[in-house]
Amino acid sequence: MNDTTLAATALALSARDETLALKDLFAYEHPADIAGAIAEIADDDPLKAWELLEALPLARQAETFGYIDHAVQADLAFAAPRAKLARIVTEMNADERADMFNEMSDEQAEALLPALAQAEREDIRRLAAYEAGTAGAIMTSDYATLSPGLTAAEAIEKLRREAPDKETIYRAYVTDAGRKLVGAVRLQDLILAPSRALVGDLMERNTRAVSAHEDQEQAARQIARYDILALPVVDEEGRIIGIVTHDDAIDVIQEEATEDFHRVGTVSPLAANVRDAGIFLLYRARIVWLVVLVFGNIFSGAGIAAFEDTIAAYVALVFFLPLLIDSGGNAGSQSATLMVRALATGDVRMGDWGRMLGREALVAAMLGLSMAAAVSFIGVVRGGPEIAIVVASAMVIIVIVGSLIGMTLPFVLTRFNLDPATASAPLVTSVADATGVIIYFAIATAFLPLPG
Amino acid sequence: MNDTTLAATALALSARDETLALKDLFAYEHPADIAGAIAEIADDDPLKAWELLEALPLARQAETFGYIDHAVQADLAFAAPRAKLARIVTEMNADERADMFNEMSDEQAEALLPALAQAEREDIRRLAAYEAGTAGAIMTSDYATLSPGLTAAEAIEKLRREAPDKETIYRAYVTDAGRKLVGAVRLQDLILAPSRALVGDLMERNTRAVSAHEDQEQAARQIARYDILALPVVDEEGRIIGIVTHDDAIDVIQEEATEDFHRVGTVSPLAANVRDAGIFLLYRARIVWLVVLVFGNIFSGAGIAAFEDTIAAYVALVFFLPLLIDSGGNAGSQSATLMVRALATGDVRMGDWGRMLGREALVAAMLGLSMAAAVSFIGVVRGGPEIAIVVASAMVIIVIVGSLIGMTLPFVLTRFNLDPATASAPLVTSVADATGVIIYFAIATAFLPLPG
DSSP states (O other): OOHHHHHHHHHHHHHTTOHHHHHHHHHTSOHHHHHHHHHHHHHHOHHHHHHHHTTSOHHHHHHHHHHSOHHHHHHHHHHSOHHHHHHHHHHSOHHHHHHHHHHSOHHHHHHHGGGSOHHHHHHHHHHHTSOTTBHHHHOBSOOOEEOTTSBHHHHHHHHHHHGGGOSOOSEEEEEOTTOBEEEEEEHHHHHHSOTTOBHHHHSBSSOOOEETTSBHHHHHHHHHHHTOSEEEEEOTTSBEEEEEEHHHHHHHHHHHHHHHHHHHTTOOOOSSOTTTOOHHHHHHHHHHHHHHHHHHHHHHHHHHHHTHHHHHHOTHHHHHHHHHHHHHHHHHHHHHHHHHHHHHHTSSOGGGHHHHHHHHHHHHHHHHHHHHHHHHHHHHHHHHHHHHHHHHHHHHHHHHHHHHHHHHHHHHHHHTTOOTTTTHHHHHHHHHHHHHHHHHHHHHHHHSOOOO | OOHHHHHHHHHHHHHTTOHHHHHHHHHTSOHHHHHHHHHHHHHHOHHHHHHHHTTSOHHHHHHHHHHSOHHHHHHHHHHSOHHHHHHHHHHSOHHHHHHHHHHSOHHHHHHHGGGSOHHHHHHHHHHHTSOTTBHHHHOBSOOOEEOTTSBHHHHHHHHHHHGGGOSOOSEEEEEOTTOBEEEEEEHHHHHHSOTTOBHHHHSBSSOOOEETTSBHHHHHHHHHHHTOSEEEEEOTTSBEEEEEEHHHHHHHHHHHHHHHHHHHTTOOOOSSOTTTOOHHHHHHHHHHHHHHHHHHHHHHHHHHHHTHHHHHHOTHHHHHHHHHHHHHHHHHHHHHHHHHHHHHHTSSOGGGHHHHHHHHHHHHHHHHHHHHHHHHHHHHHHHHHHHHHHHHHHHHHHHHHHHHHHHHHHHHHHHTTOOTTTTHHHHHHHHHHHHHHHHHHHHHHHHSOOOO
16 A cells, blocks of 8 residues: 555544544554655645654654654654653654654754653654754664673673663663773674684674764765675774664655755755645755856856857757757756766765876767767758857867866866755856857857858 | 885785785775775785785685675685685675675686585575675675574573574574575664573564565665664565675665766766776776766757847857856756655655645746846846846746756656656756747847847
8 A cells, every 4th residue: 555545544444533544554554654644645634644643653653753754743743742752752762762852953952852751851852853964863862781701691691671762772872980982792693602612703893883973875885895784883982873774764865866956956955745745845946057157157148158150140050059068968958967866975086086087088089079070961951051050069079078067067166165966067058058158159250251 | 004105015024935924914904995905906906905805814815805896706715726716715704705696707606616515605696696686686694593382591502503694693583494584683682581481472573574585675774764784585485585684774875866967967877886897897887977967958959040030130148148048057067856756755646746836936936036047137237228128037947947947857857657767857957958949049039129
């Protein structure tokens, strides 16, 4: 059942007061799916969404609530009776809870915090203290620790006692007396070991960890690169303060890919799902680059104005204008697209620029020649052989110049610590357009006899 | 140490025959990092790469080899002495091994297969039988199964015996006598349960699974959505034949994001890393759309040609041409970018089109009015009030039309079962350009007095 069908079914049952059937329906669905349906309903009617959520047992309410998008969670939380919300929030995973508070406005958070118990309040404050986008902001405090002096049997017994509270016990972290991270041990290895073996001897040393203030993307990339389940997060003194889990890593990777995707398409990153984003949010995310690019186009306009005599004498040249400047822009944004993504995934690094440049020039020359062949035919038909030669030679140069600009810009942006995805493709198009206009008309003016 | 530094250090030690120091160096690095360095070296000198790989103990050789990009693996395999390669391949994870064979040409695979033992050959043939891009192609056969009649203690004992061979024992799959998947049980729950409890009573029923022929993206999305470690893969009869693990899911999600990113930038998906891709591969990935878009631009050119009289009478209009048509294209590709990504992540579904359309029109009207305000000033300066009015009103209409085209195209492509990412933004730009030319000059021709 997809979210919409599930939402419709749940609404229908609820409208007919079929509480038992509703509970039955939810009993067979995964909390992630119920969350999807409830988020859809919350869109139109947050109070109804709360009513449906309450058809679930409390633990499942919290789990389901944890699967809802953070932005929708914050809206829902605002609509809920405070005591009800406090019960759910107390049951939630520590990191889901902290993430939700990070999304809330200060007023929303201040309204909710007093309703929680002391322990939860402190946990939230501690986890929410890290800036959004850092490893600290996505970490959870649900991890298990062991000391190196325990035997395997004692360690298993300790994990067994603590298990119900922990997000994962498949890897426990080994800390010294000062809570400093000294290693990690897999549950698997504890089970396989003789029961008297010491954790200190079974553990892997040199456990990989990130600092809480590091970029969440760094943490996610390490999890992806080393195929690990969770990455410990440490403070300045090397004490473990949380873990980032593989499911958070997937979320971060998807989120960052979406942001880069939007940036390269000149849309500023949206905090919300496009489907639910407000009109003004969408307007703000788009208007800045649209206006910036207008001014970029003025250079093209100025380039055209400089050659008005040539244009007046050969109006046929205007026919090829969009085609030529767009080809330079298209080739350039292809190069930019390839570089932006390769820099983002780490496939290409800053030092590779020189090496890539030569190859790009070669590929661009091949592309330019193919394009020139394609347009020279149209050139002959539309404007005669002279125009065809001008158009074809302009095409080769424009495609090469556009590609080199497109390849280089992401490196330049990275060099100045800007995100290379930010509008790379359209910036390239603007620059390539203006350059293309000048190349085209300069060749035309040099080659074609001007009257007078 | 990054890959390049590690590669340089390893090469230097090897050149000075410092075998012990080299072994020491590698002993402290993660196999994923050694793999990165070896892939860099393989680029220039595959034989040297093999020599360095052999400085590792055999099990670590296999693990390191498994972390190398599949395309580079296949090249390396081709350069290796067959007996040496066979030893490593036998040691590799079953799914890494099958993935590598999927990347090889038929000749490469046929050359290597006879060197392997019967069991490995069959395992590879079975895993490699599934088409690239399906769940079957990325699954591993390293999973543990239990029967429902075992007690918790017996189950732990069985997992303990099998553990060293399995990719994960944190979740074991429960199968009936016919190997049909009937449930799954977490190691954690086996440990927590009384030792006489039955697996059949401890397991979760209704375990989520995918069919081997389903898209790998479907499997990855389920793992991401339900925050699970591994997803079982079943055949037509519901028998478990493999699992897809969370690290495969991350790889798939990254790969698909890269493909969509490339597609939207008119680059056909590349099998290889951009850094290592050959010149002709890059040429082929780019030329098709560049040429297609040339023909798209001919419509713009034809539009311009139809209004040559107006242009000849008001050459100043040409100044605003790139600006106006680019603004329509830019607004349209913003909309397309938002929709392509939202459709890919499932944030927006086909049924949402109608609902999105009204909102998009509103946002576009706001954007168009802002842009018109920005350009009307330049219009007055460059061409007088009449030109300014023509340019401003053309801007509003062009931005609205461009945005609606941009929003709709990804839905249309999806409707016809095409990937909406494929060149959406540039296709939108082409269509919006041609439409923009006609809107602009039609307004100009209607509004401005023509001589004669």
